[in-house]
Amino acid sequence: MADDAVMADVTSDAPGAKEKAEEVFEPNMALAQEVFRQSTAPSAAGEASVRKAIEAGFMAPYYVHVCALFGWAEDAALLARMRSQNAAEEAYLAAKEADAVANQGDMEVLDALFDAVRFHARIGAKEAAFAAADAIRDRPKISTGKRIDAVMMKIRVSLFYVDVAACKDQLAEAKKLAADGGDWDRNNRLRARPASPRLEAGKGEPRAPRRAGPSTSRCS
Numbered sequence: 610m611a612d613d614a615v616m617a618d619v620t621s622d623a624p625g626a627k628e629k630a631e632e633v634f635e636p637n638m639a640l641a642q643e644v645f646r647q648s649t650a651p652s653a654a655g656e657a658s659v660r661k662a663i664e665a666g667f668m669a670p671y672y673v674h675v676c677a678l679f680g681w682a683e684d685a686a687l688l689a690r691m692r693s694q695n696a697a698e699e700a701y702l703a704a705k706e707a708d709a710v711a712n713q714g715d716m717e718v719l720d721a722l723f724d725a726v727r728f729h730a731r732i733g734a735k736e737a738a739f740a741a742a743d744a745i746r747d748r749p750k751i752s753t754g755k756r757i758d759a760v761m762m763k764i765r766v767s768l769f770y771v772d773v774a775a776c777k778d779q780l781a782e783a784k785k786l787a788a789d790g791g792d793w794d795r796n797n798r799l800r801a802r803p804a805s806p807r808l809e810a811g812k813g814e815p816r817a818p819r820r821a822g823p824s825t826s827r828c829s
Contacts, residue, residue, distance in 0.1 A: 634765065635730035636671075637662070641769045644675060651679075663733075667694040671733025674770075695732055702728055719745070719755065726759065730766050738766045739775075753790040757783055 640662045647655040656679075663672050669691035676683045706721035722745050729738035745751070745759040760783040767776035 633727060635727045635762075636733060636766060636769045637666070637731070638765075638769060640666075641771070644678075645771070648678070664691070666731060667691045667698075668732045669695050670735070670737075674733065698728060699725075715750075719748075719751070722748075723758070723762075726762050730762060730769075733769070735766055735770055735772070739763055753786055757786045760786065 640659070643655060643659050643662070647659055659675065662668075663675065664687065667690075669688060672688060672691060673683065675681070702721065702725050705724065706718065709717040709721045722741065726738055726741040726745065729741055742759040742763045746756045760779055764776055764779045764783065766772075767779060
């Protein structure tokens with residue numbers, strides 16, 4: 610039986626047990642939940658928690674989004690620090706991809722491309738994450754399973770932003786790919802995809818809380 614499991618991992622494009630154990634999911638959906646709670650029932654503690662998570666993750670793009678959402682004044686110094694950190698990490702990932710292209714194989718190149726998607730997803734750079742995932746999906750000679758993985762990463766980013774229209778389109782795309790040749794594991798993940806009742810109803814986008822005027826506090 611053990612030999613059968615090993616052979617299944619070798620011959621299938623589905624993630625093996627080790628790959629699943631090491632899988633990292635971005636962005637942080639717990640933060641999205643906090644932002645939604647803050648939009649419906651604002652509190653000082655909730656605001657502090659959201660700010661802390663954004664700063665800890667150097668989430669410059671998401672910081673700008675949340676400040677606009679809640680009417681918080683941007684801290685220019687903090688934003689500059691986060692953007693500097695983002696630029697350094699993006700440069701590192703670009704160098705990693707270039708090395709994989711020049712000196713390694715297709716799997717290493719693909720790993721570097723997925724790392725780029727995770728990075729953009731982690732910092733809340735929605736459009737950049739979508740573009741990085743599309744670059745994987747549109748590569749020639751790539752398995753259907755990896756294309757599904759890329760689209761599912763886009764779905765997670767859309768859920769994070771509660772982007773109902775994008776999420777529905779991406780889910781339809783992933784289901785079509787699965788029908789055309791997805792493996793059991795990915796088909797099962799799609800069936801188990803957490804479907805928020807708000808998304809199903811096309812409702813529930815985060816909104817700025819009611820208040821007398823815009824906050825003068827800073828995201829710092």
